[in-house]
Amino acid sequence: MYNFNNIKAAVFDLDGTIYFGSQLAYMANDVIKKAREKFKNILFVTNNSAKSRMQIYEKLKKMGTDAELSELYTVSYIIPQYLKENNYKEVFCIGTEDLKNEIRQNDINPVSKTPQAIVTGFNPDFALKDLNELANIKIDKSCKLIVANKERIYPVENGYLNAGAAPIVGAVENLLDKKTDIIIGKPNTEMLRIPLCKLDIDAEEVILIGDSYESDIVMANNYGAQGILITKEPKNDCICIKQLADLLEII
Ligand SMILES: [Mg+2]
Known part of the structure; x- marks a missing residue:
């Protein structure tokens, strides 16, 4: 066919x-x-920008798939690749520790007080207090808002839906009074x-x-x-x- x-x-x-x-x-x-x-x-x-590439790989292995690490591309892995390609060295990341570590592993500071970009990823434990530090940083006009994706919801077991990254991106956009510049994910x-x-x-x-x-x-x-x-x-x-x-x- x-x-x-x-x-x-x-x-x-x-x-x-x-x-x-x-x-x-x-x-x-x-x-x-x-x-x-x-x-x-x-x-x-x-x-997925909340978990590291290695964590998703381990999940695939545990489920019995024959996936290779080199075949796996998570947004948490692609974000630092993109930052590197575009010469970002100092960013401020709203996201999980795993995302921050993926960024750190590429010699980029994810907790900069003088960021070239604000990187926003998904975090299932996101709370308003996560934005307090960002509220106190002076954001330069040239600073970009780079986000993992704008998925409102995503499916979990048995047809149940969970809130996605978009509500977190919305909160960051509101705080900074700034629109997203770049979406890395699908x-x-x-x-x-x-x-x-x-x-x-x-x-x-x-x-x-x-x-x-x-x-x-x-x-x-x-x-x-x-x-x-x-x-x-x-x-x-x-x-x-x-x-x-x-x-x-x-x-
Ligand atoms: Mg899907």
């Missing part, structure tokens, strides 16, 4: 695609195995550009499988890759399947 002969990489979203909270999606390991055989390159991307294409450039794979040689039209499919379309949406409400501008396991029948 579909021709994937030119495809060299399959990119999988994680939350709501490969797993739901701590529950692996039905037949996920079979899907990953078949995609690996057919396309050779597998990537996993997640808008649907921005940094999550594809940074890993695929390393692999020397072109956009038209990529399929991206995800459960969110607004983040996954819009990113795939923006990048020029083929989006495959897991959905019960079909869309016109991407391939639609009802569940991840259906991929076994079309690839």
Whole structure:
């Protein structure tokens, strides 16, 4: 039905695609195995900016997947890559200690009093007091607001939804009286550009499988890759399947 002969990489979203909270999606390991055989390159991307790349990798391992660390791209990993590429050395991070550590590991100060950028990530334990230090920092006009993503909600176990990064970004924008300058996560294409450039794979040689039209499919379309949406409400501008396991029948 579909021709994937030119495809060299399959990119999988994680939350709501490969797993739901701590529950692996039905037949996920079979899907990953078949995609690996057919396309050779597998990537996993997640808008998660609260946990480190290593923590998500350990979660995937614990669930019994054969994912490699080098195949995993979290926003917490991509943010410091972006900061490095653009010569940021001093930032102030509103986010988890794990995100701050990912930034530190790249020789960038995440708690600067004279920041070139405010970096905002998701934190499930976010509280208003987390903004007090930022309220006391004098922000230069040139200071950028760089955010992980603007997802309002995300799925966890049994169809339950949790509040996402967007409400935290909204709080930071309000405090600074400033709009977001750069969104690193999906649907921005940094999550594809940074890993695929390393692999020397072109956009038209990529399929991206995800459960969110607004983040996954819009990113795939923006990048020029083929989006495959897991959905019960079909869309016109991407391939639609009802569940991840259906991929076994079309690839
Ligand atoms: Mg998802």
